[in-house]
Amino acid sequence: MNTNDKVQDSMFANPVSTRKIHIFDTTLRDGEQAPGASLNPEEKIIIARQLAKLGVDTIEPGFPISSPGEFTAVQTISRELQNVEICGFARAVKQDIDSALKATEDASRRRLHMFLSSSDIHLDFQLRKSRQQVVQLAREMIAYAKQFIERIEFSPMDATRTGMEFLYEVVEAVIEEGATIINIPDTVGYALPEEYGQLFRNVQQHVRGGKSVEYSAHCHNDLGLAVANSLAAVQAGATHVEVSVNGIGERAGNTSLEELVMAIETKGPALNVGTNIQLEQLYATSQLVSHIMHIPLAVNKPVVGRNAFQHEAGIHQDGLLKNRSTYEIMDPEQLGIPRHMIVLGKHSGRHAIKHRAMELGVALTEDQLEDVYTKFKQKADGQKTVTDAELIEMVGKTVDRAIDRYEITDFQVITGFKRSRVASVTVADRHSGTERTYSAIGEGPVEAVINGIKQAMPVEIKFENLELHSMGNEEKAFGEATVTIAAGASRYRGTGINQDVIQAVVEAFMAAANQAVRMLEKAQADKQKQHHAG
Incomplete structure (x- = not known):
């Protein structure tokens, strides 16, 4: 019996009094009568x-x-x-x-x-x-x-x-x-x-x-x-x-x-x-x-909005990590919503940072956590949120090793009217110390760059979703990108913030892709350990 069956059973436990x-x-x-919502057959x-x-x-x-x-x-x-x-x-x-x-x-x-x-x-x-x-x-x-x-x-x-x-x-x-x-x-x-x-x-x-x-x-x-x-x-x-x-x-x-x-x-x-x-x-x-x-959801839209199950306040994050029901009356996973309840910002506490680092594949000691927390607070005071890539960089400096295996060292996109976009992407493999440049095309600049990055990845990655939000309304406004990818049977999510929107997307994609690579390498290492133990 799945979760929904249990929910339905509880709802209809008394068929005499429960109306459908x-x-x-x-x-x-x-719905289609909303301006701009027209659909073809x-x-x-x-x-x-x-x-x-x-x-x-x-x-x-x-x-x-x-x-x-x-x-x-x-x-x-x-x-x-x-x-x-x-x-x-x-x-x-x-x-x-x-x-x-x-x-x-x-x-x-x-x-x-x-x-x-x-x-x-x-x-x-x-x-x-x-x-x-x-x-x-x-x-x-x-x-x-x-x-x-x-x-x-x-x-x-x-x-x-x-x-x-x-x-x-x-x-x-x-x-x-x-x-x-x-x-x-x-x-x-x-x-x-x-x-x-x-x-x-x-x-x-x-x-x-x-x-x-x-x-x-x-x-x-x-x-x-x-x-x-x-x-x-x-x-x-x-x-x-x-x-x-x-x-x-x-x-x-x-x-x-x-x-x-x-x-x-x-x-x-x-x-x-x-x-x-x-x-x-x-x-x-x-x-x-x-x-x-082509109608985006308000971030605070009940039930399905981006912020509906996300929390930045340290007190809330601490309560949620101990028991979800402290601050949530619905279970997002029951609704098919990927679990990403912690948003790292200046109100976040140590528990949230430790939890997110663990999700990203890094277990921090108490001393390491304190060092990361100090760096985190300095960064968070200057911007609204801290991205996964930024957190990983802080963690890497603290533990003195590169956490993300792959890094974009350079990319360039050639665009033009009524033609495919051409991208050149240079990706460094920090584990091997090598660097290679890849070229790719796409209907848009983002697609072209992503197609280039995919060539460097040791795992097949599917680009599933992109959310873009403006953080400001002036010429120097930052773009916040959230990218969801699929690798195998799992999904990974990364965020990026940059004045260059394409670079924000690239940062978000790389954060998600590096998560996928870490999980793949961990699974392979665990399999080898089991093989040697056997």
């Missing part, structure tokens, strides 16, 4: 496969009527992903409904999601229809769709700014015509949690047939309340929550999938609810969406 919350993912529809399919692997219950792949490419993407996803419900999105227009039904007709399970504005401000300035016309249109379109599909979700758009009595009237009308799921959207992120939860209770209590249908919550994050509002809806009886990966979406975005799921996971016993999400896939899904949509 259906996770409805709209990353590919509402192939990218949509890649993300949809990962969403299915993540365990979402429903995928809303797009708006089929909007373009031929959108229709094709929805149709392809419907045909391929047979273990997840596919939702077709449509306005209250026959052509939209026909397109959504056609695009999803090959899905093993599907629903139609129809929306129509209900607030006076939308009716007056957007639809230019009366309330009576809206109710009649809603009735006609639900009745039309009901001829072809059983499972219909209806959304009175801008519900949280709609008069209560009119909202009751619209919802009652669509239920009478056959709608099976009522979504109450906070379209502009206007509601407070208490208001939003009460809205669900009111609809269920005052609408004829209100207790015969399912309820869904769809919240936007304009006031930063999307997750809180969604949880309020869950507590008020909603069994479906519409989310997007990384909270991507129009304006400030939608309810964040990973934040909602982990709130439920962490507070499940109090909420008496659970989900089918495979927690170990959360980080991989977040990274995939961020990379394909």
Whole structure:
């Protein structure tokens, strides 16, 4: 039994009192409406496969009527992903409904999601229809769709700014015509949690047939309340929550999938609810969406942000090294997040430095630690963080030997317009005392230099991820690079800081590569010892 199985078992230990919350993912529809987040059909399919692997219950792949490419993407996803419900999105227009039904007709399970504005401000300035016309249109379109599909979700758009009595009237009308799921959207992120939860209770209590249908919550994050509002809806009886990966979406975005799921996971016993999400896939899904949509995550983004499980304060670092639960309410490794909880900066203490040196393959004596700590504090006072390469250099001076086997002594990149970049890289092997120069090409200068360095490494290395952050906003600002590599079955991470961004990446890559080499050499040495002992 894996960790996630145990978590799910604990969440559903009392099946009578625990409700399942259906996770409805709209990353590919509402999420794609974020400026700059447009996806082509192939990218949509890649993300949809990962969403299915993540365990979402429903995928809303797009708006089929909007373009031929959108229709094709929805149709392809419907045909391929047979273990997840596919939702077709449509306005209250026959052509939209026909397109959504056609695009999803090959899905093993599907629903139609129809929306129509209900607030006076939308009716007056957007639809230019009366309330009576809206109710009649809603009735006609639900009745039309009901001829072809059983499972219909209806959304009175801008519900949280709609008069209560009119909202009751619209919802009652669509239920009478056959709608099976009522979504109450906070379209502009206007509601407070208490208001939003009460809205669900009111609809269920005052609408004829209100207790015969399912309820869904769809919240936007304009006031930063999307997750809180969604949880309020869950507590008020909603069994479906519409989310997007990384909270991507129009304006400030939608309810964040990973934040909602982990709130439920962490507070499940109090909420008496659970989900089918495979927690170990959360980080991989977040990274995939961020990379394909070219939208970086805020460093302090809950659950999946760079700083979500990193600590610089010495008191926190000391507590974490003794017991993770002292300062963390979630286990990052359970979410598929690589464990890098210690960030070395001026607030770090001796325990953190000793721990990081050990991770880098060096065990320090108490006297050596004191010497490194003194050097570290002098360095840390002058900059925000101390990189792995800088720490290794301090450790090497203290123990009087080169810790990193390989060192870049020089590199040069020739760039030009509409041509491959050419790099010349000189790498020194400090163990053998030799130095060699390698040449390589790449589509960009970083790729060219990295391709050159790889030739010097005794282990095959895959460049997996690069994060770049600006440390300042002037001409002399520094770039901070974090590089993740894979070597064999293991991953290694290095950091570099330099005014030259390419050099910062090179430093980070070399820090990670030297870690991989040290682990390889250690494994080989251990194997030889076992052989001689045998």
